[in-house]
Amino acid sequence: MDYTIETQDLTKQYGNLVAVNKLNIKVQHNTIHGFLGPNGAGKSTTIKILIGLLKATSGSATVLGKKVQLDDADSRLRIGYMPELPRFPKHLKGAELLDIYGRMYGMNPVELKEQISKLIELVGLKGRENDLIGKYSKGMQQRIGIAQALLTNPELVILDEPSMGLDPVGMVEVRELIKAISKDGMTVLVSSHLLFEVEQICSHVTIINRGQALVSDTLENVSHKISGPVSIQVEIVNLNQKVISSLKELPFVKEITQKNATLNINLNTREEVREKISQTITSSGGIIVSMSMKGHGLEDIFLELIKSQGAKK
Amino acid sequence: MSETKVSWMKRFWAVVRYEMLWNIRKKMFIGALIFAFIFATLNIALPAALGVSENPYFTVTFSVGSFVFVLFAIVTGAYCISGEYEKGTIIPLLTKPVSRTMVFLGKLFAIFIVILATYGVIYTYTIIGGLLVYGPQNSLHLVPLALLGDILSTFIWVGVVIVAGTISKNSLLAILTTLGLFVALLFGTSIVGQLSDNPGPLNYIPGSGASGTMNVMTGQNITISTVTINTFAATTTGTDSIGVNLIKATLYPDANVNFYYTDIQNLINPNSTEPPRLLYSESITLIAVRSAVFALLYTEILFVAALFVFKRWEISE
Known part of the structure; x- marks a missing residue:
């Protein structure tokens, strides 16, 4: 069976510190896969390897059938990514940022304009799209972060702590948004430390601690697999x-x-x-x-x- | 989205636009622009204040100025790589389908366009100022040569500031390194150039280089105290004077520049009548071409080094 994401003994070391330790995860197509772990568990490091920002010390990762390499631009054409606490250039306006990023994906201007307008509405930034990002609140930056990840309707969306910085209403909206995009056929990997969030939106879950996957399965199977009182x-x-x-x-x-x-x-x-x-x-x-x-x-x-x-x- | 259908050029232009908007919206950039205009105005006004009323070569011997080169290099280059890292904006940028080489080249090209446009405006201002203050100007068709020479001079400093920023991942450190190097070279080469009996090696160091006098006295003489300088003949050999030297070489390809040795005792003693001793002469064409070639060489080495480091960055924070 082919997976959207598959890692084999993925390891990342910084000197003596092992941030990711022989991690094996499999993310199935068209699922919302929760990537759960406490702070410092190795979630963001794993994601940065998957997206090509970091090089694995050993092991391998395959994303959308392609082996992940540092600085492989073409493989990112099919991936949308929102980093944890995203920071975008403050000198750009919200719509301008989406336009420039869209062009980096090679989108044509007409298609891009329509998509930007749709996404601005979807993430609740209507009326603020022409403000400089420097004037955006943390929550608004999070929203524009989600919008830029969805620009090209990618096959895989990776969201690193998407609810961070959002108010309760925003958190509910983001959860609904993630459920909606999954229905469009996208595979979504959601990294979170919010258990209830993963429980509410994900069909599959990988729990990671100290760089190792403790369990990786459907939410239901995980529940059954765990023994204990x-x-x-x-x-x-x-x-x-x-x-x-x-x-x-x-x-x-x-x-x-x-x-x-x-x-x-x-x-x-x-x-x-x-x-x-x-x-x-x-x-x-x-x-x-x-x-x-x-x-x-x-x-x-x-x-x-x-x-x-x-x-x- | 298909991986093969997206053209390199489309993505490259997106990076160029991204960087250009950043550059022109920086408060630092506006500040540098104001400074450059003040500097150009002083260049126009000062000779007039010293009694020069006519100078048909004023515009073609004008240069934006070495400090302005460094200033614009810092304003446009200091934050272009290390600033993205410091602000965290490098993460969303490098997770788009643009390679690091494309990001680097796109940013450089944007800097080139911004500096070209800025210097273009300054030169236009200088042409108008020259016409108004010093009368009809000769050889204005050669101004683009001066413009390109000044851009080349600036790009050495862009290279210095980018390589320092890429290695240190610290923009402030990159700025201080660049300014430190500039000041050291400015004073170092000026002193060595005046007092050494072998200023030749200065021709190969970025900055002002060795100072000499061209054997063509077309410009106006400006006398300050006991020293008289011909505005056209005064020549420096370094990479900061590429534009002016290219114009001189185009106008007088067979002219020579003479280099003199001045004994420090003669400088200290105001009663000394001993003339400076001629060390050697060099063709202005050789000087102009050599400084341009060395500028290109420095620029290439610095950019290749910066790209080499940037391509190996791991973004862990």
């Missing part, structure tokens, strides 16, 4: 011994602890069992006030993986 907290009215006994008889219940009217039920499965627990409590005379689950979200998986990598070291 999943627990459910239930607040119950009429909590009695019968409820606790009935719950203990369930095969997937590992341990139950009680604190006032709340039971903490540790499970030995990641299957969806909330309905069975609910039925058991109700049939034993308990009334459920609230129920919450810990351990299935990306945040839990992420923390679990980081913790287990730390323990191995």
Whole structure:
């Protein structure tokens, strides 16, 4: 199977510091792939290698079927890239920047004008396109950054921390925008440290820490693959011994602890069992006030993986 | 987007436009332009203030001036590579389908256009000033030669500032290095040129070079205290005088420039009557061609070195 992005033992070293350590990732066509990791995990370094700004110390990377090399201009014709906290020349106006960048892609002026107008509207900069970028807020620079990455409707869009610097409304808009462009057939690689963002928009995820991929799969499979405790907290009215006994008889219940009217039920499965627990409590005379689950979200998986990598070291 | 259908030229022009807009919108550039006009005005007004009322060769012996060369080299070149790195704008630029060689050449070409246009305006101003102050001007058709010579002189300093910036990734350091080198060469070559009995090696160093007197006294004499200088005959051999020397060589291809040795004791002693000793003579054509060739050589070496370093940059921040 061909992948949009594929790395093999990709390594980047700065002296003794290993920023990317034998990284293997595969990004499928037409997916939104989250690239997740704490600060300093090696996300931006990996992206800079993929885009040709840095040279790998060893290993290789293939993007859109072409081996990545430092300064390979032609291969970037099919890639749109927005850097982390993008900084654009302050002396240019927003529309001017898009026009110049568009011409670097060889776009014809008529097509470019239409595309600029469409993108300015899409990223919410209508009315400010003729202002100098030096007068733009951080959020506006982020928006023009997204626009320039989408200029040519590229096959691959790489967005490095696209929500950084945006207000909550802007963050929601960007997420919607990413979902929309994926529907147009683009492959999107989104680097982020915002777990909820990746969880909301990505179909696939690679979790990276200390330069190594801890897991790389569909979001669903990642969830299933990770072992470890999943627990459910239930607040119950009429909590009695019968409820606790009935719950203990369930095969997937590992341990139950009680604190006032709340039971903490540790499970030995990641299957969806909330309905069975609910039925058991109700049939034993308990009334459920609230129920919450810990351990299935990306945040839990992420923390679990980081913790287990730390323990191995 | 197909990888093969996009022409090199389209992308190159986009880089040129990108750099040109940056150059002409810089406050530094506007400041340098004002300075250059003040300098040109002083050039027009000062000889008149010293009593020169007619000089048909005023315009063709005018040069934008070595400090102006350095000034425009710094204004246009100091930030063109290292400034992109410092500001972080290099990342979006180098992730576009433009190679580093294309970025480098595009930026250089933009600098060339900006300097050509700027000097063109200054020369136009000088032609008008020359006509108004010193009467009809001879050989105005040779002004483009002076313009090209001045651009060549400037490009050596553009090369110096770019290579310093590319190696250090620090624009301020590049500016200081360039200014330091300029000042050192300006004073160093002036002193050595006057006092040495072998000023020949100065012909091969960027800057003002050795000073001599051409055996054609077509210009006007300006007397300051006891020293009289003929505005046409006074000649310097360095890369800062390519334009003027090319014009002199075109007008008088067989003329020679004489180089003299002045004993320091004679300079200190105001009663000394001993004339400067003739060291050697050289053809003005040789001087003009040699300085142009060396300027091209320096420029090429500096740009190749800067490009070599730039192509190996890894953008990690």
